[in-house]
Amino acid sequence: LFAGPVDFVKGVVAMSGLPPADRVEICFAGRSNVGKSSLINALTGRKSLARASNTPGRTQELNFFALGEDRYMVDLPGYGYANAPVAVVEKWQKLLKSYLSGRQTLRRVFVLIDSRHGAKSVDEEILTLLDKSAVTFQVVMTKTDKVSRAELEKNVAQVKAALAKHPAAYPELVLTSSEKGEGVATLRAIIAGLT
Ligand code: GDP
Numbered sequence: 001l002f003a004g005p006v007d008f009v010k011g012v013v014a015m016s017g018l019p020p021a022d023r024v025e026i027c028f029a030g031r032s033n034v035g036k037s038s039l040i041n042a043l044t045g046r047k048s049l050a051r052a053s054n055t056p057g058r059t060q061e062l063n064f065f066a067l068g069e070d071r072y073m074v075d076l077p078g079y080g081y082a083n084a085p086v087a088v089v090e091k092w093q094k095l096l097k098s099y100l101s102g103r104q105t106l107r108r109v110f111v112l113i114d115s116r117h118g119a120k121s122v123d124e125e126i127l128t129l130l131d132k133s134a135v136t137f138q139v140v141m142t143k144t145d146k147v148s149r150a151e152l153e154k155n156v157a158q159v160k161a162a163l164a165k166h167p168a169a170y171p172e173l174v175l176t177s178s179e180k181g182e183g184v185a186t187l188r189a190i191i192a193g194l195t
Helices: 038-042 087-100 121-131 150-163 184-193
Strands: 006-010 023-030 064-068 071-075 106-114 137-142
Touching: 006 106, 023 038, 038 064, 038 137, 038 184, 064 087, 087 106, 087 184, 106 121, 106 184, 121 150, 137 150
Parallel strands: 023 071, 023 106, 106 137
Antiparallel strands: 006 064, 064 071
């Protein structure tokens, strides 16, 4: 696991609220229900840690967690707010854009995609946003235990084809199941290796 405590630090609603940029930072993004909370909990070994991000009022915030002594993990709320008022969505997208393009210490964004569904149009939207942000991003397939290997291969190929249009994408995907633990150690090692 990570050395030191893993704790919720703060929910950020404006760039002025960001914590000092003095730690390596990684970020998790994915549409609602993709399995982000489960993966964060599996990664950190802390049950219900990410629940903080899903509580009402926290869904348009950048949620910062301290990962040990020297890094931040940022949980982006599940995107795809069909029901949110336009003004709320616009404010959120502005913050997200500013954060993704302006955060010096942000080393990688992990974009979570459900193994059963492959890349959907909402995923394309975040990938396009990331193209403009100069940060490396990497796709993490979730819930691999829910599909056959054949289906997984098909959806991995579909995601790779989608990624071919995004030059800043890291070419290797990480296949994970929070349920079975697949890929969790691999992802943890990737995070620990970022400097
Ligand atoms: P979030 O909205 O992205 O935070 O998604 P959650 O982590 O809350 O997961 C959404 C649903 O998918 C829940 O019912 C989880 O139990 C389930 N789930 C998440 N990860 C896995 C997984 O690896 N395998 C299986 N079988 N179910 C999962």
